[in-house]
Amino acid sequence: MSETLETPGIHHVTAIASDPSANHAFYTETLGLRLVKRSVNQDDVGVYHLFYADDTGSPGTSMTFFPYVGARSGRIGAGQASTVSFTIPAASVDYWVDRLDERGLDPETFDRFGDTVVAFEDPDGLPLELVARADAPAGDPPAGPVPEAHAIRGFFAVELSLSDADATVELLAAMGYEETESDAADHRRRFETDGEVGFVVDVVTDPATPSGSPGAGTVHHVAYRVTDAEQESWRGLLQEHGLRPSQVIDRKWFRSVYARTQGGVLFEFATKEPGYDVDEPQSSLGESLVLPEWLEDRREEIESGLPDLDAAATPE
Template sequence: MELKGIHHVSAITANAANNYHFYTRILGMRLVKKTINQDDPSVYHLFYADEIGNPGTDLTFFEIPRAGTTNQGHSSISGTSLRVPNDDALGYWQRRLTEHGVIHDGIMEQDGRQIINFRDPENQRLTLISDESNTGLRGGKVWEHSPVPADKGIIGLGPVRLTVQDPAPTTSVLTDILTFREARSYPALVSGQEAIRVFSTGEGGTGAEIHLEIRNDLPQERPGRGSVHHVAFRVENEDELTKWKDRIQAERLPNSGLVDRFYFKSLYFREPNGILFELATDGPGFSTDENVDRLGESLALPPLFEDRRDEIEANLNPLDTKRPR
């Protein structure tokens, strides 16, 4: 068994409408699913991705209206990368972010790749990363109706950064249990700290990496709006996920067991530093209950919740996501 790469990253927003505007109108991603948090159906779960929500392209958000401000620190998923096709695309993005008043650090090089670090309106820590030199896992395809040109748009998730005080237990889970391999390191982002270690899985490349940052100068993160809830890794199918469940249980790691999320099947567990990992199957996908042309335009409910539709819709703030025809 070998994990194929990053499946999705799920974060927290306090305002679904503002979140929808930023990720679709400014970043040009497609809302491929407007649904509910299946563990709390009183709030939205929004999925932004490529043209059809291919695995490895999904950045998702739980809406928690009363979420406080994130106090950033260790024991956290401290950075999410979004892939763009090449270095030239970053020039476009530098101009676009500036025009829209988005806080960013300009183009720089990190780990041999061109990047732009930036923040969303809720201080979500994001990075645009060039696929110019990528030889590993391929990205997705920009939606034809995106406001961003197809040759410049976001094509998937890139490396995810974890920040911990003690790297040993996280490293053990990544390499001894989850089949990641340590590939290289690069200088710390903060003076005086250890180098950032890069772990790769599957075909490798920008869509299949975890970057492990060691920080002994920070308190533990207190999550809120603008923080990341969990990172999910790609598993081929349910049969393989069952084998992963057996492996996780054999390692005596408390876990959720198999969970049916309708659009994919999952297993959740926390590594010893408290960071929540998910293993998720590639299918069946987001067109299971909606036509591809209409993805994300109406509230999609898994069958388990369909008989509660009226109640659920009454408790949600209206969010118009219908695309003009």
């Protein structure tokens, strides 16, 4: 059996988008996150990989996208991470409701497990939530259009939509998550681990939910924070749960192991090191296209195939 392992929560979440400029404008201008890495999908170099986060790209704050120009919309459903939630300070609800309403995003506000939740969608229809917490960490908000007092502090949770949750719940338990809340009417069970940001996973189980399909507005994978020293142990744990993990893959800014869960959701286990500032200064993160060294000899070809990211950014 593997040694006892525990993740402190989400490292990053990667989703699919359609228009890279609209995606860039929304996450930087509307949500106030910082573009901390402008790169390409290492498995499909004709597509950007854009990373939005706090000021330094801290693990637990990074929402990333593969924006496929003209991609068809996906369908949210079973077998997916169906909603992504961010933490905001408890006093910031009115600010965000007004901000989102002014932009025509029709935010919905409700209570869940004692927290006020502001729900809305991004330009591709990806369900997003802002969860107001009295214990929101100070974090490292970027300078930008959202005042520091109201800035997003990082992830709060991901919601997994499953038709059968048993195997996934067993895996979450092995990852250090404990069930803390449930709501039978919502088919929802909440699991928490010991972390400051991104420490919650909500499992929503309904056999009647149709299967999701990939496309713009859907999550590609959820990554959890792990250490370098434990990577092989995590591979062993995944194998013990009947999964087929990848080898450790060098993604330049972190090292990763991937496995698709029995519920259908792709999980990644990513390291904190070396971080997004390993190849560019922290002060200029995201300002230019950065490629891992194994793609540098293709830079001219790659750059010529990418659309202009900045031209359509919406001014504040």
